[in-house]
Amino acid sequence: MDQLSQSPSKAVSRQEIAGSSLLWNNAACLPLSAQGCRQCADACPADALHFRTGIPSVTPQCTECARCAAACPTDALTRKHFPAPAAPVLRAGDSAYIDCSKVPRTRSPEGAIRVPCLGAISTGWLLTLQDQIGDTPVILLNRGWCASCPSGDASTCSANAVVADAGRMLADAGLPAQLQARIELHPLPLAQMPEAIPAAVEETMISRRGFFSRGFSEAAGLASGALSVNGSTGHAPLPPLVALGRVIPAEQIRRMTALLNIRSRHPGTPATLPLPAVSIDSDQCENHGICSAVCPTGALAKYDDNGTAGIRFNALLCVSCRQCERDCPQQAVRFTTLRGTTPQDIDRELTRHPVKVCVKCEDEFSGDPGETCPVCRKTQALFVRRDVTNEPSGNAVA
Amino acid sequence: MARWGMVIDLEKCTGCQACTTACSMENSRLPGENWQDVLFYNEGEYPSGKLTWLPRPCMHCENASCVDVCPTKATYKDKDGFVLINWDLCIGCKYCMIACPYGVRFYAEEKQKTLPDVREVWPSKDGKVWDPPWAMPSHLNDPKHGVGIQPKNVVSKCTFCYHRVSKAPQGTPDLDPNDPKTRDFTPACVVTCAPTARYFGDLDNPKSYVRKLIAEKRGVRLQDHTGNRPQVYYLAGEAASIPETRSTRTKKV
Numbered sequence: 001m002d003q004l005s006q007s008p009s010k011a012v013s014r015q016e017i018a019g020s021s022l023l024w025n026n027a028a029c030l031p032l033s034a035q036g037c038r039q040c041a042d043a044c045p046a047d048a049l050h051f052r053t054g055i056p057s058v059t060p061q062c063t064e065c066a067r068c069a070a071a072c073p074t075d076a077l078t079r080k081h082f083p084a085p086a087a088p089v090l091r092a093g094d095s096a097y098i099d100c101s102k103v104p105r106t107r108s109p110e111g112a113i114r115v116p117c118l119g120a121i122s123t124g125w126l127l128t129l130q131d132q133i134g135d136t137p138v139i140l141l142n143r144g145w146c147a148s149c150p151s152g153d154a155s156t157c158s159a160n161a162v163v164a165d166a167g168r169m170l171a172d173a174g175l176p177a178q179l180q181a182r183i184e185l186h187p188l189p190l191a192q193m194p195e196a197i198p199a200a201v202e203e204t205m206i207s208r209r210g211f212f213s214r215g216f217s218e219a220a221g222l223a224s225g226a227l228s229v230n231g232s233t234g235h236a237p238l239p240p241l242v243a244l245g246r247v248i249p250a251e252q253i254r255r256m257t258a259l260l261n262i263r264s265r266h267p268g269t270p271a272t273l274p275l276p277a278v279s280i281d282s283d284q285c286e287n288h289g290i291c292s293a294v295c296p297t298g299a300l301a302k303y304d305d306n307g308t309a310g311i312r313f314n315a316l317l318c319v320s321c322r323q324c325e326r327d328c329p330q331q332a333v334r335f336t337t338l339r340g341t342t343p344q345d346i347d348r349e350l351t352r353h354p355v356k357v358c359v360k361c362e363d364e365f366s367g368d369p370g371e372t373c374p375v376c377r378k379t380q381a382l383f384v385r386r387d388v389t390n391e392p393s394g395n396a397v398a
Numbered sequence: 399m400a401r402w403g404m405v406i407d408l409e410k411c412t413g414c415q416a417c418t419t420a421c422s423m424e425n426s427r428l429p430g431e432n433w434q435d436v437l438f439y440n441e442g443e444y445p446s447g448k449l450t451w452l453p454r455p456c457m458h459c460e461n462a463s464c465v466d467v468c469p470t471k472a473t474y475k476d477k478d479g480f481v482l483i484n485w486d487l488c489i490g491c492k493y494c495m496i497a498c499p500y501g502v503r504f505y506a507e508e509k510q511k512t513l514p515d516v517r518e519v520w521p522s523k524d525g526k527v528w529d530p531p532w533a534m535p536s537h538l539n540d541p542k543h544g545v546g547i548q549p550k551n552v553v554s555k556c557t558f559c560y561h562r563v564s565k566a567p568q569g570t571p572d573l574d575p576n577d578p579k580t581r582d583f584t585p586a587c588v589v590t591c592a593p594t595a596r597y598f599g600d601l602d603n604p605k606s607y608v609r610k611l612i613a614e615k616r617g618v619r620l621q622d623h624t625g626n627r628p629q630v631y632y633l634a635g636e637a638a639s640i641p642e643t644r645s646t647r648t649k650k651v
Contacts, residue, residue, distance in 0.1 A: 288492065288493070288496055289491075289492070290469075290491045290492065290493045290496075293489055293490060293491030293492065293493075294469050294489065294491050294493075323469065326469075327467075327469045327491070327493065329467070329493065329496055329497070361511070363511070364509075374496070375495075375501055378498075378499070378500070378501035379437060379501050381499075381621075382437065382452065382454070382500070382501075382620060382621070383439050383441075383452075
C-alpha cells in the first residue's frame, strides 16, 4: 500500500531501543494494534519488553539474551552483532558447535559460534547454518545453566523448541536424524557462570583457523544471497516474491531457502514445504478484501481478471500473524499452520466471485448476492419498514 | 469534556442541499464524496406517491461500530464525543465502511464516477487525493483528526467540523450560528442551513437547547435497534418529511 511509505509515522528506520542492544525497525514491525503481533514480548523470559503506544521499550530487567529477536518473523527486532549463520570450515568428521556466550571463551570448542543465548537462535537461522555446513550435524551445547540463568527456561534448554521444529522440517526434507541439529549436554560447573551476558560486541575469534574460516564463509554467504529465494538456489519452484512496500517475511524466506537447498541434495523426498495455509469459505466470503488490506506482507491479495474477482494467497509471504482470520467480518477465513504445501500450491486463488454492476449507482461490485452494491443497499436500509415501531428512544439523552 | 450532538428538525428541512455544498466547500470534498448528504426517496405508489428526503451526516455514535472493528485503532472516539479517523494509522481496509449502519464513510476509489476526474485536473504533489483550488487553509490540515484533504488510500468521514468545534470555549452549552460569539465555532452545515433546521450543542450540558429540543419534541435516532446510540437526533413532527417508517418513534399520546 502506498500509504505505508507515504505516512511520516511509518518512515523506515532502524533505531536503537534505549537500555538494550536491540535494534528496532518500525516499518517491518507488524500492525501496531492491540491485537497485533506480540511474539517478541511473549518470548521475553524476563518480561522486560513492552509495547506502549506502539513503540517497544525495555525495562532494566532485560538480560540482553535476544530471544525476542529470534521470535520476530520479520526481522523488525535484531540484536547488534548477532553472529550470521555462517558455517566454520570443518575438518572431516567434525561437528559445528554453537555455544552460549556466557561460557568462558577458553571452555568453548574451537570455532564454535557463540550466541548470547541458545534461545536466541531462530529456526530459520539454524536451518540456514545446517544448509551451509552440509551433511554435518550442528550441535548446540547445553551447559546445564539454563535453569539457573535469568534468560533461560526453568527446566529445559531454551533452544529445545527451535531444535525440535528444525528437526521436523529437516526430516521432511530428507536429512537423516543423525545429521540433524541436536542439543548435547556438556555441563560446566555452575560457579563458572557469569552474572550477565557479555555486552554485544563483534565476537573475535582467537584461533587463526577460526578467523579465516569465518572470513570465507561470510564471503560465501554474501555470494549466495542469503535472503533471495529466486537467487542461486539452483532450482526455481517458487513464484517470484512480490512484496511491494510491505513487510518482508525474512524468517520464512530463510527457512524455505535452506530447506529447498537441503532437499535438492536429497532427491526422492516428497516435494512439500512446511508452509502456513489459509482457506476461505466461498459461501461466506463477500469479497470485501479486508483480509488482503490488513495482511502485513501482502500474502493475501485481491485479484481482478476477466469479469471475476477474488483473493489469492502466497504461502511463502505468510508470517502466520492471523490478522486475516481475526478481522474477517464474515469469519470466512481459516488459518492452519505448517501444512505440507507442494510448490505448485504456494501461490493460488482462494476465491472467485463474478463482478456485477449495481442497478442503482452502476458501480462494479463482487461477492454480494444482491443486485445492488452494499453501499446502495445500506442507504436503502435507512428507509426500510421495520416491525418494531414503539421502542424507547427520543428523550433518552442521558 | 463535552458530548457534542446535532439536532435536525425534519419539519423545517427543505432538502435544499445547502448543507451538502457547505460541507464540500469547507472540507474540500471530492465530487460525490459528500460527508453530509441529503438522501431522496420515493414513497408510496402513484397516484399518492411523494418525494421525501433525509439529511444524513455522520451520527458520531456513542457506541460506534466503526471504532470497534478498526484493526489499527485509526478510528477513535474523542473525549468530546467526536468519532474521528487518524489518517496516519488508517490502512484503508474499509472494514469501518462495512460496519457503519449509516453508510457515512467514504473511500476514494480508483474509478471516478463523475467526469472529468478532478483528481487529474488538480493533481496533488504531496500524496493527497487531490489539490483543489479552494482548499481550506493549510494550517488547518490535521491528519490526526481526519481534517483537511485526505491522503490516498484512507477512509474519510464527517468530523462534525472538528477544526471549528474544538476551538469553542469549555462549557459552552450551544453553538448557535446567530450568536456572534459562537458562530465561528459552529459546524459549516449548521451555519449555512437556510431554514435553520439544524441545531448543535452539548448533549451533556443541562443548559443546552439541543437537550431541550430532543426532550420536548421527542427526538429520534436512526436505526436505534443497532445499539450504536447516535448523537444526531431527528425531530420528526407531524409535518416532517421523514418517511413514516424510517426510524423508531414514540407513539402519539
